Amino acid sequence: MNTCQSRAKLKVNNIEKSFGDIKVIKNVSISLVENEFVSLLGLSGSGKSTIFNIVAGLLKPDSGHVIIDDEDYTGKTGRVSYMYQKDLLMPWKKVIDNVCLPLVIKGEKKKDARDKASSFFKLFGLEGFEYKYPFQLSGGMRQRAALLRTYMFSRDIMLLDEPFGALDAITRAKMHVWLQDILRGLDTSVLFITHDIEEAVFLSDRIYILSDKPALIKEEIKVGLERPRKKEIITSDIFNSIKAHIYGSLE
Amino acid sequence: MKKSANTGSNVLALILLGLLMVIWHLIAEYSRIQKFLPSPAEVVNTLVEVMPLLKIHIWTTLKEAMIGFFISIILAVVIAVFMDNIKLVKKAVYPLLIVSQTIPIIALAPLFMLWFGFGMLPKIIVVVLVCFFPVVISLFAGLSSVDEDMVNLLKSMGANKLQIIGNAKIPASLPFFFAGLKITATYSIMGAVIGEWLGGDKGLGVYMMRVRHSYSYDKVFAAVMVIVLLSMVLFKIISVIQTLSMPWQRKNTEV
Ligand SMILES: Nc1ncnc2c1ncn2[C@@H]1O[C@H](COP(=O)(O)OP(=O)(O)OP(=O)(O)O)[C@@H](O)[C@H]1O
Ligand SMILES: [Mg+2]
Numbered sequence: 001m002n003t004c005q006s007r008a009k010l011k012v013n014n015i016e017k018s019f020g021d022i023k024v025i026k027n028v029s030i031s032l033v034e035n036e037f038v039s040l041l042g043l044s045g046s047g048k049s050t051i052f053n054i055v056a057g058l059l060k061p062d063s064g065h066v067i068i069d070d071e072d073y074t075g076k077t078g079r080v081s082y083m084y085q086k087d088l089l090m091p092w093k094k095v096i097d098n099v100c101l102p103l104v105i106k107g108e109k110k111k112d113a114r115d116k117a118s119s120f121f122k123l124f125g126l127e128g129f130e131y132k133y134p135f136q137l138s139g140g141m142r143q144r145a146a147l148l149r150t151y152m153f154s155r156d157i158m159l160l161d162e163p164f165g166a167l168d169a170i171t172r173a174k175m176h177v178w179l180q181d182i183l184r185g186l187d188t189s190v191l192f193i194t195h196d197i198e199e200a201v202f203l204s205d206r207i208y209i210l211s212d213k214p215a216l217i218k219e220e221i222k223v224g225l226e227r228p229r230k231k232e233i234i235t236s237d238i239f240n241s242i243k244a245h246i247y248g249s250l251e
Numbered sequence: 252m253k254k255s256a257n258t259g260s261n262v263l264a265l266i267l268l269g270l271l272m273v274i275w276h277l278i279a280e281y282s283r284i285q286k287f288l289p290s291p292a293e294v295v296n297t298l299v300e301v302m303p304l305l306k307i308h309i310w311t312t313l314k315e316a317m318i319g320f321f322i323s324i325i326l327a328v329v330i331a332v333f334m335d336n337i338k339l340v341k342k343a344v345y346p347l348l349i350v351s352q353t354i355p356i357i358a359l360a361p362l363f364m365l366w367f368g369f370g371m372l373p374k375i376i377v378v379v380l381v382c383f384f385p386v387v388i389s390l391f392a393g394l395s396s397v398d399e400d401m402v403n404l405l406k407s408m409g410a411n412k413l414q415i416i417g418n419a420k421i422p423a424s425l426p427f428f429f430a431g432l433k434i435t436a437t438y439s440i441m442g443a444v445i446g447e448w449l450g451g452d453k454g455l456g457v458y459m460m461r462v463r464h465s466y467s468y469d470k471v472f473a474a475v476m477v478i479v480l481l482s483m484v485l486f487k488i489i490s491v492i493q494t495l496s497m498p499w500q501r502k503n504t505e506v
Contacts, residue, residue, distance in 0.1 A: 053403075056407045057407070058403055058406060058407055077406055077407050077408075077409055078407070078408065078409025081407075081408075082404065082407045084400055084403075084404060086398075086400060088398070088400055088401050088404050090401065090419065090422070091499050092422035092423075092425075092497070092499045093418075093422075093499075101408070101418065102408045105405070105408045105409060105410045105414055105418075106408075106409070133498075133499045134499075135499070153408055
């Protein structure tokens with residue numbers, strides 16, 4: 001995708017972070033262009049979630065800045081939407097109220113918020129489950145509900161932290177195709193965390209490969225595969241050569 | 252499924268209760284202490300007989316217990332929320348709460364009469380002292396039980412403290428809170444009765460003291476039976492409120 005000319009939505013400039021004496025993030029810079037899908041790929045415990053916490057404003061970096069639409073958002077919450085590794089649906093709220101929670105937090109009336117949210121249930125494959133409780137949903141549906149909640153909060157930038165990590169392989173593959181398809185209809189830039197190479201290659205326009213402790217960017221890879229991508233693509237030669245390259249880089 | 256399991260355990264409890272009644276009956280009829288121990292049948296007869304007279308006492312005790320119960324809940328909610336939100340308050344108050352439980356209230360209660368007279372006030376104070384602790388501890392445990400990531404998620408949405416408390420902390424703490432309330436409901440009646448033992452002119456405790464002094468042990472037992480029944484009813488009422496206020500916990504029913 002020709003993303004170079006477009007405007008940077010999000011820029012993370014030279015952030016550093018230590019917990020106590022241990023340096024977790026070292027001089028990490030990331031950029032995200034409008035409508036782009038960018039993955040951070042790194043081993044477990046390499047500091048990926050910490051980077052997200054900084055971008056979301058939940059943690060302050062020791063140095064460096066988070067710039068969104070040319071404004072400094074370092075240490076400020078409430079701008080980008082953030083989906084955690086766990087779905088974090090509130091068991092005590094019906095699915096629709098979970099989904100429209102971000103709107104209610106922003107001060108919208110519950111009824112208006114419900115109206116807005118319900119128009120997306122079909123697209124997200126949740127039709128008919130509006131007034132169920134989360135425990136009545138399957139794993140895949142819970143993730144879709146959490147993703148819809150994330151989308152309701154901020155449509156332009158979403159941070160997704162291993163959203164499919166807890167799903168079985170087949171459901172996960174289905175979710176990949178599904179996610180790609182719905183994102184084409186939504187005007188959204190996504191920053192995505194994973195330690196699954198195949199997932200990263202299938203979904204991303206670009207991939208940042210992080211090194212382990214402290215996290216610094218080892219390599220940036222452009223995935224030049226055409227969209228929409230079909231699920232068969234994962235057995236193609238280009239796909240495998242990109243995978244092999246990343247595998248070598250992570251070692 | 253859950254329902255049938257529940258009924259099953261109720262049946263077992265009833266069978267055990269019946270067995271205990273038989274043993275009680277045998278002891279009352281045939282043992283050396285029979286003079287001081289009325290049989291279950293006698294107690295029930297007496298209860299029916301004195302009921303009209305007991306009503307005013309029941310009402311008084313119930314009123315003291317309920318007023319004390321609600322004051323405890325309000326106090327507990329305020330203190331638990333403060334402890335949960337302000338670390339300094341937690342550090343200062345929590346240890347004192349624990350220590351306060353080692354103070355024998357029964358020993359102190361007579362002083363309350365001197366300080367607060369013979370009306371309802373000292374009884375209500377005893378109820379509050381007995382009830383406050385279980386509610387505050389269970390509610391505080393509940394408030395701290397909420398998933399830290401859920402709080403962070405709300406923060407990332409820009410939620411303020413009140414929104415975090417309302418959307419996450421309070422609903423997450425309800426099961427703990429109700430567990431505390433169930434214990435407390437039964438304690439509240441006991442607290443009121445203990446308060447009444449020390450003096451006053453109405454209430455089940457006062458009645459028990461009077462009939463004990465006139466050696467009417469069947470009436471003592473009748474009062475005990477009333478206390479047990481009241482406590483059970485309160486327990487049940489709280490269970491029902493719990494089920495109604497937490498529909499997401501009724502996993503077996505289609506919602
Ligand atoms: N609040 C904290 N205090 C101290 N250490 C922390 C804190 N948060 C994270 N760490 C440490 O920083 C390192 C990176 O953690 P992080 O959660 O960012 O990793 P991750 O790449 O998201 O891992 P995973 O793939 O397992 O989710 C870990 O070693 C972790 O123990
Ligand atoms: Mg992580």
